[in-house]
Amino acid sequence: MKPFKKVLIANRGEIALRIIRTLREMGIGSVAVYSEADRSSLHVAEADEAVCIGAAPARESYLSINALISAAKLTGASAVHPGYGFLSENAEFSRAVSDAGITFIGPRPEAIAQLGYKSTARALAMEYKVPIVPGTKGCITKDFAKHAQAIGYPIMVKAAAGGGGKGMRIVRDEKSLEHELNMAQSEAKAAFGDGSVYMEKYVEQPRHVEIQIAADTHGNVVAFPERDCSVQRRHQKLIEESPSPAVTPQLRQKLAAAAMRLVKASGYTGVGTVEFLLDKNGNFYFMEVNTRLQVEHPVTEMVSGADLVREQLIIAQGEKLSLSEDTAEKILCHAIEHRINAEDPDHNFAPNPGTVTALNLPGGPGVRIDSHIYQDYMIPSYYDSLIAKLIVWAPTRAAALARSRRALGELNIGGIKTTAPLHMRILDNAEFASGNIDTGFMERFLGAK
Amino acid sequence: MDTNTLTEIAKWLKTTDLAEASYKKDGKGFELRTEEAEVKSNVPSCSLTVVAAPAVGIYHSAAKGKAPSFKEGKAVAADQPMGYVDMAGEKRPVTASAAGTLKIILAEEGRPVEYGQPLFFIEPN
Numbered sequence: 001m002k003p004f005k006k007v008l009i010a011n012r013g014e015i016a017l018r019i020i021r022t023l024r025e026m027g028i029g030s031v032a033v034y035s036e037a038d039r040s041s042l043h044v045a046e047a048d049e050a051v052c053i054g055a056a057p058a059r060e061s062y063l064s065i066n067a068l069i070s071a072a073k074l075t076g077a078s079a080v081h082p083g084y085g086f087l088s089e090n091a092e093f094s095r096a097v098s099d100a101g102i103t104f105i106g107p108r109p110e111a112i113a114q115l116g117y118k119s120t121a122r123a124l125a126m127e128y129k130v131p132i133v134p135g136t137k138g139c140i141t142k143d144f145a146k147h148a149q150a151i152g153y154p155i156m157v158k159a160a161a162g163g164g165g166k167g168m169r170i171v172r173d174e175k176s177l178e179h180e181l182n183m184a185q186s187e188a189k190a191a192f193g194d195g196s197v198y199m200e201k202y203v204e205q206p207r208h209v210e211i212q213i214a215a216d217t218h219g220n221v222v223a224f225p226e227r228d229c230s231v232q233r234r235h236q237k238l239i240e241e242s243p244s245p246a247v248t249p250q251l252r253q254k255l256a257a258a259a260m261r262l263v264k265a266s267g268y269t270g271v272g273t274v275e276f277l278l279d280k281n282g283n284f285y286f287m288e289v290n291t292r293l294q295v296e297h298p299v300t301e302m303v304s305g306a307d308l309v310r311e312q313l314i315i316a317q318g319e320k321l322s323l324s325e326d327t328a329e330k331i332l333c334h335a336i337e338h339r340i341n342a343e344d345p346d347h348n349f350a351p352n353p354g355t356v357t358a359l360n361l362p363g364g365p366g367v368r369i370d371s372h373i374y375q376d377y378m379i380p381s382y383y384d385s386l387i388a389k390l391i392v393w394a395p396t397r398a399a400a401l402a403r404s405r406r407a408l409g410e411l412n413i414g415g416i417k418t419t420a421p422l423h424m425r426i427l428d429n430a431e432f433a434s435g436n437i438d439t440g441f442m443e444r445f446l447g448a449k
Numbered sequence: 450m451d452t453n454t455l456t457e458i459a460k461w462l463k464t465t466d467l468a469e470a471s472y473k474k475d476g477k478g479f480e481l482r483t484e485e486a487e488v489k490s491n492v493p494s495c496s497l498t499v500v501a502a503p504a505v506g507i508y509h510s511a512a513k514g515k516a517p518s519f520k521e522g523k524a525v526a527a528d529q530p531m532g533y534v535d536m537a538g539e540k541r542p543v544t545a546s547a548a549g550t551l552k553i554i555l556a557e558e559g560r561p562v563e564y565g566q567p568l569f570f571i572e573p574n
Contacts, residue, residue, distance in 0.1 A: 036564070036565060051505055051563050052505065052563040052564045052565050052566075053505045053563070053564050054504070054505070054564045055564070061564075065537075066504075066536045066537040066538065066539045067504065067505050067536055067537075067564070069537040070504070070505050070506040070535075070536040070537040071505050073537065074505065074506070074507075074561040096537075100537070
C-alpha cells in the first residue's frame with residue numbers, strides 16, 4: 001500500500017488540529033471540512049485545503065455521511081480520519097468510506113460493529129476469559145425487570161452504540177426501572193441513532209482505568225501503560241493521568257495482557273482503548289472498547305513518547321507499528337491532562353459559548369496545550385464545549401501536580417467562563433492529591449462545596 | 450443652552466473639517482454631528498439575492514438527458530428548480546430564492562461546489 005497523499009479530517013476543533021499537525025509532519029496533505037458555524041475555526045486555517053460541507057447543526061455537516069464522502073471525493077483525498085465522537089465509531093460511515101474507494105483511518109466496519117458495540121464486546125470478553133461485570137449477554141428488548149433481578153440491584157442500563165455517558169442510567173430498585181430505562185433508550189437514540197440497551201451490575205465507586213492499544217495489519221499488537229480517568233462528572237472525564245496511582249506493576253501486566261488478548265482475538269486493527277473498572281480489592285472488569293482515538297490520548301503520548309496519530313496513519317497505510325511491545329510499555333514520566341471546557345462550573349456547568357477576548361497559554365517545561373481557540377475566536381454554540389486540553393508531565397506524580405498547578409495559574413482565557421478554576425480547586429483537594437480516588441470523587445467534591 | 454447659540458455652533462461646525470463635536474460641563478452640554486459623521490459601512494449594498502449551493506458536491510443544471518435552460522436576463526419564479534447538487538449520490542435540489550430576473554450565472558455544469566457557494570444571483574421583482 002502506498003503512503004497517503006492527502007487525508008480528509010471528518011471532524012473539527014482541537015482534534016482536527018491535532019491530526020493536521022501529524023499529517024504535516026509526515027508530509028501528507030490535509031483537507032479540513034467545516035460547517036457554516038466553523039468558518040473561522042483554526043483547523044480550517046491550518047489545513048492545506050478546506051471545504052464547507054453544510055449548515056451549523058452537526059447532523060447537517062459533521063454527521064452527514066454523504067457530505068463527508070462528497071467532500072473526500074471532490075478533494076481527491078485517499079483517506080479519511082474520523083477523529084473522535086461524531087462518526088468515528090459509526091460502522092456505516094466506515095463502510096461508506098471504503099465503498100467510495102477511500103481508506104478509513106480506523107478499524108474495519110466489522111471490528112467497529114463487534115468491539116464498538118458494547119454488548120457484543122462483552123460476549124467476546126467472556127469467551128476469551130477477560131473478566132467482566134455480571135450483566136446481560138447482549139442487547140435486551142424485553143423482560144427488563146427479570147434481567148435486572150437476575151443481575152441484582154443496583155444495575156446500570158447502558159447504550160450499546162456509544163459512550164461519553166450518554167444513554168447510561170443507574171437503577172437502584174425495581175420501581176425506578178421503567179423510568180430510567182425509557183430515559184436511557186431515548187437518550188441513546190438521540191445521540192447515536194440507536195436506542196439499543198443492555199444491563200450490567202453497577203460496581204460502586206470503582207476506578208476507571210483504561211489501556212491504550214495499537215494493532216497493525218501484520219499481527220503486531222502493543223499495549224501502553226494505563227490511564228486512570230476516575231475524575232468524571234456525569235460520566236464525562238475531566239482529568240486523566242498515567243500511570244494510575246492504584247496500579248501495581250503486577251496489575252499493569254494483567255491489564256495489558258487482558259487488553260491484548262481481547263484485541264488479538266477480535267482481529268482488531270488500529271489504535272483503540274480497552275476500558276476497565278477497578279474495584280477496591282484490585283479486581284478489574286472489562287467494560288468496553290473504544291474503537292477510535294480518544295480525547296485523552298496525549299497523556300499516553302507523553303508517558304510513552306509515541307505519536308498515536310502517526311501510528312494510526314502507519315497502520316492504515318498497511319505498515320508495521322513503529323514501536324515494539326517493550327517500547328510501548330515503558331513509563332517515561334507521569335502525565336496529567338486537564339480538559340478545559342467553555343462551561344460555568346458555578347452554574348451547573350452551563351455551556352458558555354462566546355468570544356475569547358483574552359488568551360494567555362502556559363508554556364515552559366513539561367507543558368502541552370492541545371487547543372483550537374485563539375484571541376477573538378467566537379466559540380460556536382452548536383458543538384461540545386471542550387476548548388482546550390492542558391497536559392503536563394514530570395518525573396513523578398507529585399512533580400506533575402505541582403506543574404499542573406503552575407500551568408493552570410498561567411492559563412488565562414478571558415470573555416467566557418471556563419472550568420479552569422475548577423481544576424485549580426481539584427488540585428488543592430487532599431483526596432485528589434493523595435491519588436486515592438474513585439469515580440465517585442467529583443460528586444463528593446462538588447457536593448461538599 | 451438656547452437655540453441661537455446652538456445655531457451658531459452648528460454654522461461654525463460646518464466651516465471646519467470636523468465631522469462631529471461635543472461638549473459637556475456640569476452635566477450640561479451639546480453633541481452635534483454632520484452628515485459625514487454617519488458611519489459608512491464598507492460593505493457595498495447589493496440588490497441581488499443569491500442562490501447558494503444547498504450541499505457540497507457536483508452541480509448539475511438538469512436531470513440526465515434533459516437540456517439546461519438558464520440564461521442571464523430570463524425571468525425566474527420563486528422556488529423554480531434550478532438544477533441540483535449530487536452529494537455522493539444524494540440529489541439536493543437547487544431552487545430560486547426569489548422571483549425576479551436571473552442576473553448572474555456562476556454555476557457550471559459538472560463542477561464541484563461547496564455548501565453555501567453562490568450559484569446564481571437573481572434581481573428580485
